[in-house]
Amino acid sequence: MKRQQITVDISNMVYTAFSYLALAGAVWIFLRLLQACFWLPRHLKKQNDVQQMLQDKVDSYERYILECEEKEKTMILGGESTEEQNIDITKKWMERRECLEMLKQELKKIQDGDEIDYQDYISELEEEVEEENRRKMKEEEKNEKENKCTEEKISSKHDGSSKQSEDMELLIGKKEKKEKEEEKIKKHK
Numbered sequence: 001m002k003r004q005q006i007t008v009d010i011s012n013m014v015y016t017a018f019s020y021l022a023l024a025g026a027v028w029i030f031l032r033l034l035q036a037c038f039w040l041p042r043h044l045k046k047q048n049d050v051q052q053m054l055q056d057k058v059d060s061y062e063r064y065i066l067e068c069e070e071k072e073k074t075m076i077l078g079g080e081s082t083e084e085q086n087i088d089i090t091k092k093w094m095e096r097r098e099c100l101e102m103l104k105q106e107l108k109k110i111q112d113g114d115e116i117d118y119q120d121y122i123s124e125l126e127e128e129v130e131e132e133n134r135r136k137m138k139e140e141e142k143n144e145k146e147n148k149c150t151e152e153k154i155s156s157k158h159d160g161s162s163k164q165s166e167d168m169e170l171l172i173g174k175k176e177k178k179e180k181e182e183e184k185i186k187k188h189k
Contacts (some may be wrong), residue, residue, distance in 0.1 A: 029139050051111055065096045140180070147176060 072089045081089065110140045 051107075054110065058100070058107055061103065062100055065100060068096070069093060121132050140183070144176070 072093070076086055076089065
């Protein structure tokens, strides 16, 4: 048996490897285009449905604003409201109009295909929640002070029976602790 000489042609190997990679890339691109033919119409239909839903919401909110303003105008013209209520009503009108304008701007951005930055909204919501929590804490502190004042009044009325006043304070303290714990649990939920 004769021995055969094997020669390694590296340039041919590299060319073949790149040819297979190019072929695989072309097949991948073809499959993605084929997928887009089926996926894109569905995606566009869904986007149009969302835009139409948002448009309907904006329109219904605008009708709601007009109805509210009409009712409030009749109240003002009928003299059923005081000057303070009139000021509150005008503030509500301004807030509603600002909200409607913001909704219209966001809808316009969506229709134009602009990307919406939700970080601003999230930070605003977090600030509102923190402000609400601070307000509730101040109210709780105020209520605690009022409760202490009432406890002191009760204890001063019953100086002769200090044992009863101590028992009352313990009961009131336990009730306040339970109420605080329940409020904290509600806040966390």
